[in-house]
């Protein structure tokens with residue numbers, strides 16, 4: 001069984017989605033994350049074990065390698081997709097409540113901004129770390145963030161912006177959220193954002209890449 | 223208002239797989255075959271969904287303020303800041319330009335991502351960025367050809383949001399061109415719609431010059447263009 005989990009970890013890390021997936025070329029015709037997760041369950045592995053011993057560590061490796069610039073966005077995306085393949089088997093357990101997420105992360109690109117690739121990468125990696133992600137999309141207003149928080153008051157919030165103009169809109173959104181929900185933690189990111197700016201507007205954390213956000217959330221959850 | 227308009231076919235831009243890979247960060251030969259194949263497939267699909275346009279307008283009513291480091295174009299003052307100022311101050315006219323890859327490619331990218339085809343969506347996104355940059359290069363070459371005949375040269379193109387020039391100054395830039403110039407709309411937050419668009423100015427004059435190493439002049443440590451240069 002340990003062997004199977006190790007294989008699953010490797011499949012996710014290398015981005016092998018399922019048997020028919022041609023990527024990566026050196027694993028052609030071998031089982032992918034989809035098949036391996038199915039087999040692990042069949043052999044009596046607990047869904048929690050699959051998450052903790054294979055999927056989450058695999059995505060953490062991927063995130064760290066991306067932060068160190070050892071791999072690039074395409075490989076990270078293939079790993080996220082492979083994780084998604086394995087998750088198809090785990091979904092029923094989340095729905096029944098047998099397996100729990102680590103928490104909820106609400107993310108959106110702020111008012112006036114339509115960029116979403118960066119935000120999507122953060123969503124994927126946070127999901128890969130075992131969190132439920134509510135992606136509100138782009139051009140998200142304070143009202144939309146607040147409404148989502150109302151439904152999940154224990155959630156952590158992530159804001160993304162790509163221009164200095166829309167970065168300024170973060171300031172108001174952070175202030176509005178903090179006025180209503182003082183305890184809600186807010187992460188900010190996107191090309192023009194810095195740690196200095198994060199502190200200035202009263203947000204809780206800034207990271208230049210998704211893994212920084214994942215590590216911060218990990219500390220929060222533990 | 224007279225302006226020069228271009229419509230480019232994707233084939234004119236000569237985009238190739240290794241160029242896209244290099245924008246993604248890969249060094250020569252580092253990318254995997256399956257990724258290269260997918261990029262090549264997406265490039266083929268792109269022709270049908272992009273609408274590559276460029277447009278420029280040359281304005282000669284300009285004035286430089288050496289103390290403030292500003293340029294006044296048609297009585298609108300632009301705070302272009304020190305770096306850009308130094309690079310265009312010898313111009314005797316200015317071309318204001320816009321360029322876009324159209325909205326189709328952004329829509330396609332989002333659709334693929336939503337459907338779980340993450341890598342395909344990302345490839346469309348990167349190709350969209352490369353299209354607009356390459357189209358702007360082509361348009362710039364055309365501009366150069368037209369001014370050369372009158373013994374003039376051009377500078378590089380400079381865009382609001384780079385080298386300290388505030389991105390909100392795009393509002394003024396858009397006042398210098400007719401509405402719907404190049405089919406681009408500027409939102410209140412100075413974001414161009416379609417996303418895959420660029421705006422800026424190019425200096426024209428007998429004493430200006432094109433600088434192949436502008437990245438060295440800018441102090442933005444996070445810009446991927448700078449990083450790409452470092453790696454080479």
Ligand code: B12
Pocket residue numbers: 115117118119121122158159160161162163164165187188189190191192206207208209210213347350351354355381382383384385389392412413414415416417418419420421422442444445446447
């Ligand atoms: C490619 C690019 C373009 C392309 C495509 C734009 C697009 N996104 O589709 C083109 C050529 C069209 C373009 C145009 C412009 N651009 Co541009 N562009 C870039 C560039 C080089 C890369 C952006 C990108 O796609 N990155 C890849 C993604 C994956 O990264 P990301 O979104 O930043 O997300 C990562 C992190 O930031 C982080 N993250 C993101 N969100 C969050 C959220 C949280 C909570 C956390 C923790 C982390 C996090 O994680 C992600 C993964 O690592 C950046 C410079 C740079 N190095 O970032 C400039 C940049 C974004 N552009 C800039 C500017 C100014 C412009 C223009 C206004 C220039 C002009 N006048 O024409 C236009 C505007 C276009 C428009 N529609 O309005 C500026 C913006 C800053 C500013 N001054 O406002 C930048 C930062 C360059 C600079 N000057 O330093 N651009």
